[in-house]
Amino acid sequence: MKTQGESVNHKQVARLMRKLGLEAIYPKPNLSVPGDNDRRYPSLLRDMAITAAKEVWSIDITYIRLSQEFIYLVAVIAWFSRYVLSWQVSNSMDGGVEA
Template sequence: MKKDHPDLSVRRQCSLLTLARSSLYYQPRGESAENLKFMEIIDRQFLETPWYGSRQMARHLARAGHKCGRHRVRRLMKLMRLVPIYQEPKTSKKHPEHKIYPYLLKDLPITRPNQVWCADISYIPMRRGFLYLVAVMDWHSRKVLSWRLSNSMDARFCVEALKEALAGYGVPEIFNTDSHTIDTSSRMV
């Protein structure tokens, strides 16, 4: 942009560049002294506890006697490009050799117990990582037939939960999970 261009006015230059003329005169204000103080405290604490997100950092500031809400802390952390380090849950990794089964439950009325069971794995965030929860449930009664907790995604805790459900309630006609559905009437599990 040249304010004293001989052929093009400022208005025409802004129009060609698709810029608002007001953006030429904008002077950024920067952060307030209070926010700079908060940013310094956040930076110091983040070096000691890099897993602190905006909620924990806001609690840290409150314990230190500062009035600074979580949304403000989140904005300041984003401005400082501080991203907490934490373990991501690994619940959706499919094995490349696993067979994909047809979906057997489309338009199927579920009218009795042991007709359809389901199993799902979820994670429970903890202070330093995750616990994984698997539950086996009967779709008709919505009863949880068995469940297990584990601190790793090892398949054993899932197999234990399934074995317990099978021992207590017999074999269902259909066993459904996120990854596939198995018709157990044609083969035993």
């Protein structure tokens, strides 16, 4: 609004955003706190002693926000060594392999 010659402060901008139903995109606090109705599943590996590198692997999928889109990072991790065995970056969540 300042670029259009209007004199405003942050409180006025916040009030107008609330009135228009607009919300800023940013990480909200306590995102890792589970809700009351979330199901909790027991760990199937709780009593297992992991003694070799090829016993247990896991996969993690996360997204990275860019200015106009998201990209997705997938990693396969060995639990014994905590080593990333493989990773791939993609601009979609489909099962196809990109070149």
